[in-house]
Amino acid sequence: xxxxxxxxIFLPIVLVIVAYFTxxxxxxxxxxxxxxxxxxxxxLPALTMEFKSLFKDAESIxxxxxxxxxxxxxxxxxxxxxxxxxxxxxxFGGALNSYESLLDRARRExxxxxxxKAPNSDMIINLKLETSSIGKEGGSSGKGVLTVEVLAYxxxxxxxx
Amino acid sequence: xxxxxxxxxxxxxxxxxxGLVSGSTVRAKHFVGDFFAGLKNVVGGELKGYTxxxxxxxxxxxxxxxxxxxxxGANAIINIRFSTSSVAAGAAELYAYGTAVLVx
Numbered sequence: 268x269x270x271x272x273x274x275x276i277f278l279p280i281v282l283v284i285v286a287y288f289t290x291x292x293x294x295x296x297x298x299x300x301x302x303x304x305x306x307x308x309x310x311l312p313a314l315t316m317e318f319k320s321l322f323k324d325a326e327s328i329x330x331x332x333x334x335x336x337x338x339x340x341x342x343x344x345x346x347x348x349x350x351x352x353x354x355x356x357x358x359f360g361g362a363l364n365s366y367e368s369l370l371d372r373a374r375r376e377x378x379x380x381x382x383x384k385a386p387n388s389d390m391i392i393n394l395k396l397e398t399s400s401i402g403k404e405g406g407s408s409g410k411g412v413l414t415v416e417v418l419a420y421x422x423x424x425x426x427x428x
Numbered sequence: 429x430x431x432x433x434x435x436x437x438x439x440x441x442x443x444x445x446x447g448l449v450s451g452s453t454v455r456a457k458h459f460v461g462d463f464f465a466g467l468k469n470v471v472g473g474e475l476k477g478y479t480x481x482x483x484x485x486x487x488x489x490x491x492x493x494x495x496x497x498x499x500x501g502a503n504a505i506i507n508i509r510f511s512t513s514s515v516a517a518g519a520a521e522l523y524a525y526g527t528a529v530l531v532x
Contacts, residue, residue: 282470289471297473318434331438336431336508340486342479346472376474393434399512401478401520414475416482416520418510422432 283351290346294368301375308382313391313421321392332427337391338420339380342401343373345413353413366413370398377419385423394421429494430504430531437504440531446500450525451492454515455485482522486510489524502528 314321322328345353349365356363374396385391397418430437457478468475490508497505508526515521 286470286472290473293471293473318436318438322438328438334430334432334434334438336433338486338510340479340483342475342482344468344472344475347470349472395433395509397510397512399514399520401514414478416478416512418486418512420433420508420510422434424438 283348286347286349286351290348293346294372297372297376301372301379304379304383305375308379311382311386311388311390313378313382313394313419315394316392318392318422330426331424333388333425334422335385336420337381337385337388337423338418339377339382339384340416340418341373341376341380342414342416343369343376344415345369350413369413370415370417373398373415373417374419377417381419381421388423388425391421391423394419429497429502431490431494431508431526432504432506433508433526435507437506437529437531440504442506442529443532444502444530446497446502446528446530448525449493449496449500449502449505449528450523451489451494451496452521452523453485453488453492454519454521455481456519457481482512482520485520485522486524489522493524493526497528500528502530504529504531 322331345365349369352365353363356365377396378394381391397420399416399418401414401416436442493505493508505526505528508524511523511525513521513523
């Protein structure tokens with residue numbers, strides 16, 4: 268056995284170990300920042316409700332000053348460790364918890380970025396979320412590491428003060 | 429051009445409909461960006477290069493849609509929807525569509 272073989276065996280293992288520590292740290296920091304920013308935007312609700320169910324009469328429509336389209340998006344990928352765990356799980360079946368947190372982070376981040384683009388409005392209505400997998404080779408079915416793009420968009424409403 | 433994804437422009441009356449307008453762009457990842465994205469895949473987290481790429485491409489799609497609406501003489505687009513589909517390995521199509529209207 269020469270060095271070439273050793274590298275071939277140990278490189279993936281080293282990558283998985285490195286990815287475990289960095290990935291866990293990145294995720295914890297991201298969640299910390301998400302929770303902190305969500306608290307800041309508590310007074311700007313993002314609703315999935317349609318316009319007509321919120322503003323029923325002419326009087327309430329008069330209150331609206333401005334309505335504009337806002338969006339926020341993020342492209343995020345799993346770390347190599349989670350990818351490794353997921354590929355094992357894929358073999359045996361069952362819930363992929365490691366991907367659940369990725370999608371949760373991506374959606375919350377996209378909604379936050381949308382809110383950051385309309386900080387002075389009073390609410391965002393008709394919120395839509397769009398998720399697409401832009402995995403590397405062969406998309407979701409291939410062996411590429413899962414990378415998702417989440418887009419959040421809605422109409423920001425500013426009321427007359 | 430007023431853009432909303434609800435079925436009206438609040439406080440304004442729709443005077444004329446021009447039907448569906450749409451805009452799309454197809455973007456491919458570039459090689460250098462892809463290399464760094466590959467490294468980032470090891471540690472996980474946001475791929476900022478891709479976020480910017482897709483954001484810019486989506487802006488382009490919206491501009492094309494708005495240009496089409498302007499040609500009809502519309503001043504607003506309502507009920508806008510976005511959709512993303514990966515058409516080939518490493519390339520994505522960003523599509524925006526809505527209804528062009530004249531409000532006043």
